Amino acid sequence: MNAPPPPKVAGIDPTVPTPAHTVAPAPPAPEAGPAPDVPAGTPPPVAAPDASGSLLQDQLAGWVSDLTTLHELTERMCRTSALQDALEELLRAGAALVGARRGLVALEPGDGLGPRTTLGLGLGRADLGHIETVPRDALLTDGTGGPAVHADLFAEPGLDPRHREVAARLGYAASYALPLTTDSARLGAAVWLYDEPAAPDEHHRHLIGRYLRQAAEHLALLLEVERTRACAATLTEELLPSRLPRLPGVQLAVRHRTGPRGGGDWYDALPLPDAALGLSVGSVTGGGPGAVAAMGRLRASLRAYAVMEGEDPVAVLSDLELLLRLTEPARSATALFAYCEPAARRITLAGAGHSPPLLLGERRTEYVETSLSAPLGMLACWEAPSVEFRVGPGETVLLYTDGLLHRTGEAMDRAFARLHSAAASVPRALRGDPGAVADHVLRTLLPEDGTGDDEDVVLLAARFD
Missing domain, CATH: 3.60.40.10 (PPM-type phosphatase domain)
Incomplete structure (x- = not known):
């Protein structure tokens, strides 16, 4: 009998492979023979644990835990009603998912209509000023618009010298950056900084990727609201x-x-x-x-x-x-x-x-x-x-x-x-x-x-x- 697939949570559509079975096939029954004598009061034999079933239960528990985490983080993001609050929530949630302590998000809408802003987590204004001097392609993307993984900035060959210089000044040794995109627009990018050489594993990259896809949709809505408010305020002031x-x-x-x-x-x-x-x-x-x-x-x-x-x-x-x-x-x-x-x-x-x-x-x-x-x-x-x-x-x-x-x-x-x-x-x-x-x-x-x-x-x- 096949196990039912886990339910969808908060709009997240997890790609979970359906297990082939949940219980190992039973061995063939032995031939019937005379029943052995069993002393009165002897408890029935306990079946040995099924290793395959335990593994599957662990996998299901892990999937449920991941979905619960994504649900909670996405729900917190959707409760934000201001653009800056949403960006701060994105940085905090992303840092928890990838195991980083510091990070920044650069909001740079691809249509050029603004607003453009940079917000930091665990970084002061002067720190952000230093990071702003690092070329965007070296810090936020891999050159093709995908994730930029720098697991060891001081041992990586071909790294932009300015990036290494800023990392030494601010005391971080690794970075992981992801673009913020929706199906129709590019909003910017987010990067998290590690104090020691490190990089998220495949599992955590999958989680942060799914979270950012949901967060980017919410950010796009708040961006339109912010633009509408700014236009109304500008019109009022001009009158x-x-x-x-x-x-x-x-x-x-x-x-x-x-x-x-x-x-x-x-x-x-x-x-x-x-x-x-x-x-x-x-x-x-x-x-x-x-x-x-x-x-x-x-x-x-x-x-x-x-x-x-x-x-x-x-x-x-x-x-x-x-x-x-x-x-x-x-x-x-x-x-x-x-x-x-x-x-x-x-x-x-x-x-x-x-x-x-x-x-x-x-x-x-x-x-x-x-x-x-x-x-x-x-x-x-x-x-x-x-x-x-x-x-x-x-x-x-x-x-x-x-x-x-x-x-x-x-x-x-x-x-x-x-x-x-x-x-x-x-x-x-x-x-x-x-x-x-x-x-x-x-x-x-x-x-x-x-x-x-x-x-x-x-x-x-x-x-x-």
Whole structure:
């Protein structure tokens, strides 16, 4: 009777030869004869162990152990969601499979679209710098794109001199490198370094080869995600001001963090006639390229309305509301526009579904009271009036998007309280620099564990002299 083949585990299709049999053929039965006399109480004879069956059991146990190991390592790789985390996991798993202590992975997509990076295991930045000077063909491939095995770098004839020199400097005596490839793309290569002359045997080469085939597929997916995020971030940055204007009587600073999907948060600072300044922040609902494109259209329209009638923020937002309702009825947006007169330190602002600005001074830290209004695209008619207030010398006005509050992970009332506390805790020595004020608020307010990182954040600080 044949033994059943071992089950497939986690997508790994092991090439396991089917054994010819599991039990040795029974010897021919002896001829029947008179039964010998057996004393009462004598235990039955114990059959001698079958050497062939024990060997097969050992082989099956080894195959199951290998498959279990590959399953666990592949599952850990698939749980990674960031490219750098996946590369670090690949290095750790590969080092365990080939019995090495150090290694590096060079991500160099064959299509040339990037990103390109080199990550080390047990290697410092200076060590990676030395290894970068070794020709790629000498270190990572055998010249034909296959594995590069250097079992003894100091005894191997014809080795690249630079490779031997770097090995002596870093203290490794052998290396084993494999390409990272999928069925359709070349991603780069990984190399593991041994402190003594060594090389993985055929069994461990088979295991690491199977693991890298699975890992490369996951890396290819993360690479596409990384490229998409980078494109969305680049598009967003290109649609926002490349620099802030410089006007007498006011200093500006902005901090903008884009979520992985590329959201629709924006900011703007626009010089206006009569030495005035227009400041705006806002957010378009949704995410991805569609929200980014809508944000660009909305911000460009707001700039035009601000130039024509910026001294009346309600008129600016009313025009923007009408435009959004007519051209993109399926979208809504929040917005705040402030008309600033730096010489008089006077600000007139209006908001649509947006959080109130925060005023930070030597003697006060308080939210500006603004009229309530629904978001743009949801107004039947404009009912919220504008608000006018003055700021004192050296005071800073903070404009921000709701993503700053959402990233705290708190309910909105607690998030507002935490923002107020973060602003009030800015040291006096930093309050003369709006950039330092913004950095302190973000550092104090946002959690270090990355909670809410899918939200866009805009924090615009304006300090009046």
